[in-house]
Amino acid sequence: MTSTDTFNALLLQKGDPRPSAEVVALNTVDLSAGEVLVAVEHSGLNYKDAMVINGLGRLVREYPHVPGIDLAGTVSESRDARYGPGDRILLTGWHVGERHWGGYAEYASVNGDWLTPIPATLDARGAMIVGTAGFTAMLAVEALEQGAITPERGPILVTGASGGVGNLATALLSALGYAVTAVTGRPDNAGHLEALGARSIMSRAELAARPSRPLLSERWAGVIDSVGGDTLAHALAETQTRGVVASCGLAGGTELTTTVIPFLLRGIRLQGIDSVQYPANDRERVWQRIGNLLTTEVLERCLAEEVGLSQLSQRADALLAGQVRGRVLVTPKDG
Numbered sequence: 001m002t003s004t005d006t007f008n009a010l011l012l013q014k015g016d017p018r019p020s021a022e023v024v025a026l027n028t029v030d031l032s033a034g035e036v037l038v039a040v041e042h043s044g045l046n047y048k049d050a051m052v053i054n055g056l057g058r059l060v061r062e063y064p065h066v067p068g069i070d071l072a073g074t075v076s077e078s079r080d081a082r083y084g085p086g087d088r089i090l091l092t093g094w095h096v097g098e099r100h101w102g103g104y105a106e107y108a109s110v111n112g113d114w115l116t117p118i119p120a121t122l123d124a125r126g127a128m129i130v131g132t133a134g135f136t137a138m139l140a141v142e143a144l145e146q147g148a149i150t151p152e153r154g155p156i157l158v159t160g161a162s163g164g165v166g167n168l169a170t171a172l173l174s175a176l177g178y179a180v181t182a183v184t185g186r187p188d189n190a191g192h193l194e195a196l197g198a199r200s201i202m203s204r205a206e207l208a209a210r211p212s213r214p215l216l217s218e219r220w221a222g223v224i225d226s227v228g229g230d231t232l233a234h235a236l237a238e239t240q241t242r243g244v245v246a247s248c249g250l251a252g253g254t255e256l257t258t259t260v261i262p263f264l265l266r267g268i269r270l271q272g273i274d275s276v277q278y279p280a281n282d283r284e285r286v287w288q289r290i291g292n293l294l295t296t297e298v299l300e301r302c303l304a305e306e307v308g309l310s311q312l313s314q315r316a317d318a319l320l321a322g323q324v325r326g327r328v329l330v331t332p333k334d335g
């Protein structure tokens with residue numbers, strides 16, 4: 001790659017009410033001076049990417065901006081002794097795609113500390129079908145394990161099950177032998193969720209209201225929640241004694257109105273999940289585990305669609321409208 005060669009990138013410019021997005025030709029001198037230049041094969045579309053593309057949540061402060069919180073590909077050039085040309089790497093989090101230019105470009109210039117080797121059991125495509133969504137799902141599964149929630153303890157509730165985190169959580173839990181109850185607002189997706197391993201399907205409406213009492217019948221040994229709001233409050237009231245609830249997301253709201261009663265009378269643990277700043281020195285282990293648990297067949301089942309950069313604005317809107325099922329794989333070279 002010479003400084004005169006150009007490559008595709010999705011560039012956001014400040015706009016009102018939302019940023020404008022255009023596929024442009026950049027060259028490497030346009031990129032920030034990171035230590036590692038990565039040839040990006042794939043990225044993904046996460047909920048946060050959709051927020052960035054729509055200018056929501058004040059996630060991006062400086063424009064122009066290249067979004068894409070995930071990327072996977074090959075090291076092209078490196079000034080970091082840990083990486084050399086040809087190394088197969090992935091990157092999720094570290095505010096890439098928010099504060100730093102991200103994966104919606106054929107090249108990205110990044111900090112070596114942010115990189116994780118792609119496990120031997122995955123390729124760049126598989127790694128980006130997993131993406132931040134699947135990494136988060138694995139961290140949530142590990143939060144249940146750290147709270148001694150084994151498959152024998154009882155069923156696990158997965159909310160927002162048709163989404164990226166929900167699909168991957170369902171698949172990972174099923175691979176580990178847990179009985180998953182998948183919550184969805186889209187009954188048409190029931191067959192898909194069962195194919196990922198869900199043992200039963202529950203309507204989103206059943207959990208959508210604030211619980212009528214602080215404690216309801218004990219149902220769930222654990223919960224992986226992407227929705228937040230009253231859904232999370234309801235799930236807390238139905239969690240078994242000494243159960244663990246992993247709070248991952250806010251697809252249904254950021255407010256949480258609950259009481260301390262589930263914590264005091266049932267010893268329930270509410271564990272927050274932060275995939276962005278998860279310690280670098282433990283990421284390779286987590287990714288190895290993901291690669292060992294998910295077969296190519298399961299990963300392809302989690303894949304909703306494959307898009308180029310020019311389709312991202314439209315797909316971001318669809319994702320925020322709750323119309324995407326599973327993961328969206330992005331291939332920057334397709335423009």
Ligand SMILES: NC(=O)c1ccc[n+]([C@@H]2O[C@H](COP(=O)([O-])OP(=O)(O)OC[C@H]3O[C@@H](n4cnc5c(N)ncnc54)[C@H](OP(=O)(O)O)[C@@H]3O)[C@@H](O)[C@H]2O)c1
Pocket residue numbers: 045046047048132133136159160161162163164165166183184185186204226227231247248249250251252253273274275276319320322324326
């Ligand atoms: N903590 C972290 O580090 C981390 C990392 C990744 C993602 N997240 C968060 O996790 C959440 C899910 O991310 P994602 O990438 O999986 O997004 P996604 O693909 O859009 O999935 C969200 C799912 O939630 C359900 N949903 C949407 N709107 C809802 C509403 N108003 N009420 C109830 N359910 C609703 C839908 O599933 P159904 O149609 O099946 O109901 C939807 O598919 C987001 O809030 C994201 O910001 C957090």
